[in-house]
Amino acid sequence: MIIHCPLCHKKTTWEENPHRPFCSERCKLTDLGLWAGEEYRIADESADETAEEEGTAGEGENSVDDSDRHGI
Ligand SMILES: [Zn+2]
Secondary structure (H helix, E strand, O other): EEOOOOOOOOOEOOOOOOOOOOOOOOHHHHHHOOOOOOOOOOOOOOOOOOOOOOOOOOOOOOOOOOOOOOOO
């Protein structure tokens, strides 16, 4: 016998279902309100902003080399 979980509306079986009429223990406990206030959420928000500032001062060198003169 196929039934629908009254909580998440997922299909489950009536027979061999220890959590009927729910589909799982979680839905059963949720319906009973045992999960209220204890709702754990998997939040993996790692705000890791590493701002590395490397100040490379570009020095422009103008080397004027006129030591090679040909004087007649
Ligand atoms: Zn369910």
